[in-house]
Amino acid sequence: MTKTPGRPPRKTFDRKEAAEISSKPGYAARAAAAKMMAAIIDQKTPMDGVIDDDHGNPAFRALSGADKALVRAILNSGLRHLAWINAILDGYLQTPLPDGARHLRHVLAVAAAQILFLDVPDHSAVDLAVEQARLDPRSARFANLVNALLRRLGREKEEALARVRAEVPIFPAWFQKRLVAAYGEEVSRRIGENFITLPPIDLTVKSDPRGWADRLGGAVLPTGSVRLTELQRAVTELEGFDDGAWWVQDAAAAIPAKLMGDISGKRVADLCAAPGGKTAQLVLAGGKVTAVEQSASRMKRLKGNLARLGFEAEFVVAKLEELKPEELFDAILLDAPCSSTGTIRRHPDVIWTKSPEDVVKLASVQRRLLDAAFRMVKPGGRLVFANCSLDPLEGEELIARFLKETPEARMRAVGAEEEPALPDEIVKNGQIRTTPDMLNGVDGFYAAVLERSE
Known part of the structure; x- marks a missing residue:
């Protein structure tokens, strides 16, 4: 020594x-x-x-x-x-x-x-x-x-x-303990192996994923995203960027918007919308989209991203819990603020800046936002709840409590009837659960589809 x-x-x-x-x-x-x-x-x-x-x-x-x-x-x-x-x-x-x-x-x-x-x-x-x-x-x-x-x-x-x-585990003790409790030793080990490698770049394309994969030297993932396997230039210099043919979005982050069902011509809200990848998906799917964001600076970024893509939406800067729409929405996407532990490949600081107490606090915030969002859905409408946390307290456990305490809510199981079909490995008990070791590396994400009884 x-x-x-x-x-x-x-x-x-x-x-x-x-x-x-x-x-x-x-x-x-x-x-x-x-x-x-x-x-x-x-x-x-x-x-x-x-x-x-x-x-x-x-x-x-x-x-x-x-x-x-x-x-x-x-x-x-x-x-x-x-x-x-x-x-x-x-x-x-x-x-x-x-x-x-x-x-x-x-x-x-x-x-x-x-x-x-x-x-x-x-x-x-x-x-x-x-x-x-x-x-x-x-x-x-x-x-x-x-x-x-x-x-x-x-x-x-x-x-x-x-x-x-x-x-020595690659993660600090608090995070390692929660990972093992949720996923077991083997999955936790694989997540750790993934964590120490740089993440790939995934794209959501407006159309023709296979064609864009060929042009950009990438591959089409089972979820429909295009993964760039060789990136020799800055993303902004790639073909299609200036034309708004695609946008950067992790493959897992692109899944929740695909669970909204047929929203063509319907009133749809994207809550906590910035930076706008999911908003763009909803506009592309034909929805009449209202993008809600609390932060004015983040809303400015969202507007810039949608402008590059040639998309239009209604923009509302407001706190979700204070929002009082004149008319209820047919469908809502709530990608709630969370501990972000699913994004550790891109943000390795998360495991050092967050704590178990933060997870508990953020789960409470998410529940309040979910209650507020659900009140804005029409009877018979749909709400997709999602976040990029790996912790069940912010996902499966939160939704289980919400369903138990909200009689007018029911879960719509994600399955083969959803379009497009999703890989079996990410569908767990009718909900979406990705971990960073899946699909050769994606963000950890949770999503559930809720419906409001008529």
């Missing part, structure tokens, strides 16, 4: 020395990555928020395009493998770092992510981590420790990785 040092006198740097250190090539990117990691892990800030080009953390926004890409790569690799990184670091430390050196833990994690998982020279990752420690008065006394620990990691990376792969 690497011994944690005592408290030798701290070296202080004048402004010139500090500027020289912080201006070293690559330093700003690594320092920003450590700040972003701290914001995500300690402050539970979503990763998308801190690395947004327009509104993200100032340290990130100040970087060059190349350095921003490096920070994104570090965070993606670091967060996907953080349970393993933590286990390795803990094994190397003779005693835990003190609370006052909390930021140093993130510096070490950022360096470890580079050494273990990125094509970055080990010496660069080590040297810049040491400089970060030296420049921070809270951690200057640990600079030698950082150097020794990371150099050892560079020498032993293969052995260290092999050990944690065999002994």
Whole structure:
């Protein structure tokens, strides 16, 4: 083990020395990555928020395009493998770092992510981590420790990785426990294997999935989505983007709108509608669609997405629970806000920013939204409830309680009569349940079809 040092006198740097250190090539990117990691892990800030080009953390926004890409790569690799990184670091430390050196833990994690998982020279990752420690008065006394620990990691990376792969779950304990309780050890293991790989890009096309798959070098999934198997350019540069022939939408996220039945000419509401993929599906299916979104900024994004596709809808910015439509809807799609644990392939920060308490709280929010949405459905109408959580508390258990407590509601079982037909593996007890290990990798999603008695 690497011994944690005592408290030798701290070296202080004048402004010139500090500027020289912080201006070293690559330093700003690594320092920003450590700040972003701290914001995500300690402050539970979503990763998308801190690395947004327009509104993200100032340290990130100040970087060059190349350095921003490096920070994104570090965070993606670091967060996907953080349970393993933590286990390795803990094994190397003779005693835990003190609370006052909390930021140093993130510096070490950022360096470890580079050494273990990125094509970055080990010496660069080590040297810049040491400089970060030296420049921070809270951690200057640990600079030698950082150097020794990371150099050892560079020498032993293969052995260290092999050990944690065999002994340590890839997920934090709270999430691993809930996964195993819901799906068992084997499915949880497969979800973990999927989690550490980058997700593919799926498209929903207006027509001719086979033709677009051939043109874009993709494949048609059993659900009808087109998966891009080789992406050599940015999505916005692909054929059909400017013409609005398709839109990016995970294959699992595209399923709920397919459960709405024949909505041609009917009044349909898409609640919690942004960013608009499901709204577009409903418009394409012929519905007279009202898109409801609480956030004005998210509604602006939704409108832009539909404009590119050449689709029109009625737009309403309002809280769902305060919405009072003049006329009830024939059908409603409610993709409710949730813990988002089904999206961990695309958002690896979720398992570090959420907690069991969040799952319980969000399940309560979903129930309130479901009650409000159901009141807006005409007698004889249909409501599809969906979310991207893997937790049954936000899916199967929530719907079971709703049906028990709502006499006028009944479930319409999803089955072979639905158009288009769906793979048997995702239909569970008349409901939709996908997990990230299915269909060669999709988001985890839940959906149920509810009908209101006449």
